[in-house]
Amino acid sequence: MSAQLNRKTPTINVADSRGLTVRQVAYWRNDAAKAAQTRITRQQYDTTGRQVAQWDPRLFDKTPKANLTTVYSLSGKPLLVDSVDAGWRLNLPGDAGQTLRSWDQRGSHWQTTYDNQLRPTEIQEQASDQKLRMVERFLYGDSSSTSAASNLCGALTRHDDSAGTLLINEYALCAKPVSQTRRFLFDPEQPHWPTEEKDRDVLLEKGDGHKTIWRYDALGEPIQQIDAGEHRQHFSFDVAGQLKAVSLKIKGAETEKTMVKDLAYNAFGQVESQTAGNDVISRAVFDPASGRLTSLTASVSGSTLQTLHYTYDAVGNVTKIEDKAQPVQFGSNQKVEAVSTFTYDTLYQLTSATGREAAGPNSQPQLPTSSRTPIDARQLFNFAEHYEYDVGGNLTELRHVRDRNNYTRTLNIACASNRLLSWNQGDSTPDAAATFDANGNLQALQPGQSLQWNAHNQLAGVVLVKREDGRNDNERYYYDSGGQRVRKIQTTYAASVTHTREVRYLPGVEIRTRNNERLEVITLQAGRCSVRYLHWTEGQPSGIPAAGQLRYSLDDHLGSSSLELDDQAWLISQESYLPYGGTAWTASRSAVEADYKTIRYSGKERDASGLYYYGHRYYAPWLQRWISPDPAGTVDGLNLYCMVGNNPLRYTDQHGNNKEEFNIKKEIATYPNILSEVHNRVDILNYQLYNSIDKKGIVKRLFQHYTYNATKNAASLAAGLAAAPSMLGAAGAATAISLTFDSIANKFDATRHLSASIYPQVTELSPKDIEKSARATLDNPKGKFKKFKKDIDPRNNKTQKNLSTAATNTFMAFVGGVRGAWTPNFEASTQATKALNGIPAQKLERLNNALLVLDEHLEHDSNAINAAFDTLGVEEFYANGVKGHLNQAQDLITNNVGNADSNTLSRTKIQLEITKTRATIQRGRELLFRLNEHNKSLGR
Known part of the structure; x- marks a missing residue:
């Protein structure tokens, strides 16, 4: 970070008399020799303090329409939300605040029906120029003994959505599903769901569907998962509740195989080391002051596979990444090192990057072509990229500099929104006009590659190759009610043959079919290691081990798959990426194995269209922007197409709706x-x-304490009597109940003072003690459990007093028949006396x-x-x-x-x-x- 570049570029927040931020002033420059530019973000509020309009620096004082406008009802509920990027959406709330109807700018209309408990029972949808359809139905468990045995009373048991039907067969006490079954539609296109269950079942595929089973520990963490292929994943945790190991037992196998083990964590919960099932040991080193990752290494049997070193500027932007495990290579009159460098402007947007890339093209919407390993040094070149953005954070120009591959890409942005109008690349690529629908969804990747969107603004299909006879190669996508993709179907045409590939996404497993091949891909994630087990049930290709193939992925700090190793730690493939996700170069040991690599940049799947699927939307790496507005609204800023604030080395976006x-x-x-x-x-x-x-107030509080402590200790006594016969067991149980009483009392304003002392204590205002208590709350079961263990740990001085008091109470209850809260009440009386004295x-x-x-x-x-x-x-x-x-x-x-x-x-x-x-x-x-x-x- 250049001190001169960032000199006199503060961020200023301007507040009104109510303390509401009405202006944010930032100062931008990317050249220390130039004057800084002022960039103002404006917010407007109504009389009740609700935000009703927002302008970004690009539209500030330039257009009458704000980036985002919200109109509220008299009850304070948003009625109309209007975005220059995403269009408007109108909601009609009910008396209890539930959404009854909604409309959007594309002309789609939804109507939701609720039961007498305000649970949704059905959702109707009418897309533009289409008939009204029943797109979702909900069924809940009754109060029968059969439902009670499976914890189904009042819980969702059947959900018919756009992909098919989800059946929840049983819930655990922690309200998580123990068993669920996904049944897909026979015809994958959205149906009109009939009223009767038997009529709905007719629309589904034959058979029992795809069943998944979970088992949980006492804290609600999954300890076992049996996926739809009947493969068993087992999760082991340490005493602190942190994941320690993951193992997998394939259906029909006699033994369980460890996938990841020996996970070790630092005080911040970051994984410092772990051992994969192929004996590769991965280690991460973090800066003790900032917590930033400084190095990632992976080795096996003394051989180093990966050594990534990270350098940062003062605020945490990545300025250099070096892989010391990769050799320096010479070719094409160049010295090529595995070193990447990055620079930023004063708003921390990436302005330039250097690195190495392969000879072939890497900037088009297509899957990369893999070379053979080891990669030929003559095929690697040094490159530099320079990025320019407009005031709203839109990329407007990319200049790529490299021997035999120089080009400039220009992007033209709409005047009154952040939508892309067109883009071109040098003289070789003609202008690609970018059109959007009323909700801001891109309509084509490039000429001939049109995009189709469903009423929920989810990408429904892509034309891969357009033909005059209408037999277009295409890929179709289908989603569940939560907006997650659960099915993908690709259709391609040859002269006389139609090829179909299908992927079904289920918990822990993907079922991939094509022609006469059926592949189950079991997916595991543990710490910094992602594992994919390729298990063929039909049509296993030659060149793949008979028992299937394990693929261990060594990822970088963004989760991008850099190296793939087999179960013997031999290299399967390696890949390097451009800053915004394009493939710089890739190599694999065989073309067959390269065809089964689907996970790439940021740990996401790249489709045949070249788009990355992130969960809530799709990303185009060659455009360096999302192809639809953020479904979460303005959580990442007023530019709803911007990728992670134009800082892709520092931030990730795991689900496509929230940079992290x-x-x-x-x-x-x-x-x-x-x-x-x-x-x-x-x-x-x-x-x-x-x-x-007030002396009367002191006496009143004293009697409140008597009542509260008597009730609390009666419950503690009951727990002590029911616990183990030893004094320690009884004391521990009594202390647990006492702590629970105090925690519950502290949750409510009317009872908060009951567990507190009558006489003020200065120690209660200690910032250190406050922070310590706040980090272990009832909303954090693991933290609370750790705190509870400490509170009954006899090695702690404070705890010795608690256990001593509880043990004394329990002993008196056993021996003397004493019932009551004599010790706390004695303390309360002492404090009351001190308070009365002033x-x-x-x-x-x-x-x-x-x-x-x-x-x-x-x-x-x-x-x-x-x-x-x-x-x-x-x-x-x-x-x-x-x-x-x-x-x-x-x-x-x-x-x-x-x-x-x-x-x-x-x-x-x-x-x-x-x-x-x-x-x-x-x-x-x-x-x-x-x-x-x-x-x-x-x-x-």
Whole structure:
């Protein structure tokens, strides 16, 4: 990072009197010798503080229409969301906030019907110029004993969607499916689902369908999966709940084979080392200060396979990647090293890259052609690429410089949106006009390759080769109700033969068929290793081992498949990538094996069209942009086509709807818990201070404590009696129940003070203790379990007191028949006596100083949150993991994506909560001042 380039280029947030950000001012330049340009993002709010309009720097003061406009109902629900990229969507909510009807700019219309419990029972869809069809039906379990035995009461048991029918046969106590069956449609095109189940079954393929079974541990983590091919995956965890090993037993095999083992983690939960089933040991080294990855190595029997070293600038942008395991090569009058370098502008957009590539073309929408390993040094060349973007973050020019392969690609962007109008490459490629439908979906990859979209704005088909007789080579895609692709059918035509390839995507396995071949690809992911087992049940090709083939993938920091190894650690294939995902060069040991490589850049599948499928949408690496708007709205900024903020070396987008830099997002996702803990503790302090002035309040709180502690200890006693007969077992059970009571009480405003002391404690305001408690909450079962284990660990001094108290209570219950909460009540009485005598001035001063420290921490956190969001280049995002996926699914159902009611983690929401918490701290300081004056009036 050039200090001169970034000099005087801050990011400035301008807030109104309500604390809402109305302007964001950034300064851009890519040349230190030039003056910085001002780029302003504007937000507009209504009187209630809801965001109603947003402009990016490109459209700011240039067009009357904002990038995103939202109109709300009187109840605060979004009625109309209008995007210059994605078009408009109109929603009609019901009395309970559920979406009854919705329309979009393409003319599609949906109507959802609910039962008396507000569960959806059917969804009707009417695409433009088509008849109304029943596209989804839902069936729920009844209250019979049969349903109860499988935990199906009130739960979804059958879901008919656009791909077929999903049957959930049983749920675990953790509400996750134990057994489910996917049945596909006989005719894959979207049906009109009849009312009766038997009539719906007629539309499905014959047979029992594809069944998947799971087994879970006590924390709800899967420990076994039996896929549709009856292959068994087994997952082992350590005592901290972290994945330790994965094994696989193929159907019909006598023994289980270890795929990955010995996973070792650092304190941040990052995988530092692991051993694959082919004995390849992978190691990752992280910077202890920043947590950034500095090297990735892989070796077997003393032989080094991969040694990737990473260099960063001060803010975390990757500036250099070097693979020291690859030799320096000489050819075509060049010295070619396995070194890539990168530069950035002041907005951290990639501006240039250098590296090595093969002689053939690599910039067109097609699958790459693989060479034989080892690759010929004469076929590798040094290259450099330079990128230019407009004010809205759209790539407008790419200049590729290389011996015998220089070209310039120009992209023309629409004036009033971020849609691509046309693109051309030098003089050899004519202008490729890019047209979009009303919802912003690209209509063709290039002349002759048209794209078809379903009513949900999901890519339904691609014409691969267009012919005059209409017999076009094509690929069709089909999705489940969650928008995930579950089926792909490719049809190609020869002179007198039609070839069909089909892929069915099921949990843990892909079933691939073509002509007389049937292949089951079992997929596993553990740590930094992805494993694919190719198991042929019919038509196994020659050149492949009789028992199938194991493929271990060694990935880079983005998850891109760099090396593929077999079960003996011999090289199958290797591939290197351009910064934005195109293949720079690839080689394999045989053409047959190369044909079965499907996972490439970012760990994603590249289709025959050249598009990468990411889960929620498709990416065109030669255009360096998505081909449809972000379905999650503006979580990655107002440009809905931009790929990871134009910084593809630093960020990934695992699902096509949310760019990620894991460490930063993880810390931001944790912060609301920390903020809530601060707010709760200061609230309790304020409650204590209020009552310290009034003697009646102190006495009232004392009796509340008596009642609460009596109830809590009665429950603890019952648990102790039911536990093991030993004192330690009884004490542990009693402590567990006591901790649970306190945790539940702390969840509610009305009872939060019950588990707290009557007399204020300065230690409760310790920032370190607050952060520690916030990182292990009831919303995090693993964290809570770890904290609980520590709370009953007799090696801890504080725990010894807890166990001693619990053991004494239990002993008194056994021997003396004592029932009650004598110890906590004695402590409460002592504290009440101290409170009645008044809080001394020295104590008040220490409390005030503690609040000052907390307030300073929050001020620092406010700046850090702004810096984190600036680094990410977004204003909001969905959290990683199950919770984030559930929040996004809920927003999709309620049509809250992209508006103020969404379940995203946003800069605005967090800053508002910080402001509220600091106001609570200020009230506490005012109470301390009043209490001090009160004491003075009494002569204390």
